[in-house]
Amino acid sequence: MSAPRTYRLAKRLAQLEPSATAAMTGRVAQMRAAGINVISFSVGEPDFDTPAPIKAAGIAAINQNYTHYTPAGGIAELRKAVAQRASSDSGVTYGINQVTTTAGAKEALYLAFQALCDEGDEAIIPAPYWVSYIEQAKLAGATPITPMASDASGFKLTPEQLAASLSPRTRIVVLNSPSNPTGAVYSAAELRALADVLRDSDAIVISDEIYDAISYVEYARWLKVAPEMADRTLIVNGAAKAYAMTGWRVGYVAGPQPIITAIKDIQSHTSTHTASISQYAALAAYTPSAEIEATVAEMTTQFHKRRDLILGLLAEIPEITCNVPDGAFYVFPNVTGLLNRPLRGGRVCTSSDDLTNYLLDEAHIAAVSGESFGAPGYIRFSYATSEEQIVEGMRRFIAAVKG
Known part of the structure; x- marks a missing residue:
């Protein structure tokens, strides 16, 4: 042998x-x-x-034979609904060309790192952190910088820690609120203090808001607090946690059009788009519904x-x-x-x-x-x-x- x-x-x-x-x-x-x-x-x-109306929308999509390729980044109806949701959430107006839907929020994050990072760049990722942030940064050639947010600070990055972590090589700052793994939720005052530190930086903020619907306190959004950061912010979110749709694999990223275009260009050579059936189910999720x-x-x-x-x-x-x-x-x-x-x-x-x-x-x-x-x-x-x-x-x- x-x-x-x-x-x-x-x-x-x-x-x-x-x-x-x-x-x-x-x-x-x-x-x-x-x-x-x-x-x-x-x-x-x-x-x-998954809520019944969302499941029904997916079944209807199958029965209506919406089972073929869609445009890279998703169908126009879904991207319009996502743009409206992102605009309502953040207070910043997003057009259809400023969002792309992805195969889960995880893909949205991966594509963002790939679009933004080169060898030698640094990504500030506060610890404790979700496991994939670090690996995605490394796959994009960036060096993770991981200031430890202690339990004494409620597991939230302090302005002093952020300032000490910034360098001329800082390309990305990741903020995750509510947090995986700690459940920490930043207050408006805490986000404002971080924004003040970033005022003179060129860093792009990735605001991962995938758990936004599961907050037991008043939820402060990054761009509601720091709207002047809109041209340097990517909002990442998805249907997985809020609508119990983990297996459907639907996420999105919203941000400046040049970055979104770059993300879609990469997407066109990888997944192309999330599953067509999932897109129609997500359209139901992101269409206002009291039920x-x-x-x-x-x-x-x-x-x-x-x-x-x-x-x-x-x-x-x-x-x-x-x-x-x-x-x-x-x-x-x-x-x-x-x-x-x-x-x-x-x-x-x-x-x-x-x-x-x-x-x-x-x-x-x-x-x-x-x-x-x-x-x-x-x-x-x-x-x-x-x-x-x-x-x-x-x-x-x-x-x-x-x-």
Whole structure:
């Protein structure tokens, strides 16, 4: 038998880290396939169904044979609806040529990095950060600069940290509010302070607002606070979280027309457009509807209840602390008090990564370690699951960490 062939892969892949959230999802699937009852707090998607009118729009699109190519960036009707939504949200007027729809907000972010970054550029990405920001920046040739937003500041970047991170090479500043993984929501005053720091910079701000519909406090939008930054801002959003449409893969990016044109040019050579059926479903989502918005509001109410439930259960563990998240559907407790001490069975975990593996193996609960988000010593739990699962999962967690 001949030796296995060795393949030469692109050098850029040498620095690429696989998605930790996807890896944990894969491990959970394998264990469940083996008959193990795993409770997962690792998946970042709503556990609710897509609202019925949106599903009906997708079915109608199939029945009407809207199953062929569309223009790059999406059908005109959807881009018009997205432009109207972005304009209403931000207070900045966007035309149809200032938006493009994408295969999820993740693709919107990837295309933005590709359109804007060259080798030697820097991208300021506050930690804790969503896992893909870092890898997308690196794939575009940029160097991630990751100031740590501490739990003392509510996991929010301070003006002083931003000023210290800026350099002549800064190309992009990423702001994510509400945040994945922390659930932090910037106030208007906090955003204004960051905008003041950026006044004399040429950096482009990517405002990732994918969790905007899931906020438990008054939600401040970047461009509502800093409209003078409109010519240096890309708004990224999508239907996944607000409308429980993760599998439909619909996102969008809105911004200055020259940047959007560049993004669409790249898109024309990659995905071309998100699935035609998904586009018509998203058109229903972005067309004003009292029924759909009531469903979204009810989802947010349920997430709020679950947040309070999981926080109350976590408070029963004296060795950990946890900030109260103001949005999204994650808690991000500090678990350093559980490290380097005996747990059940005498097991000692030396990192939050070690702890999440222990919890999966021993307690059959899945979470994502803080290392994945640039924040060692923390764990992300998604509470996008039923109250019953939260109660049972936290029971297992508490039992597993008792010495």
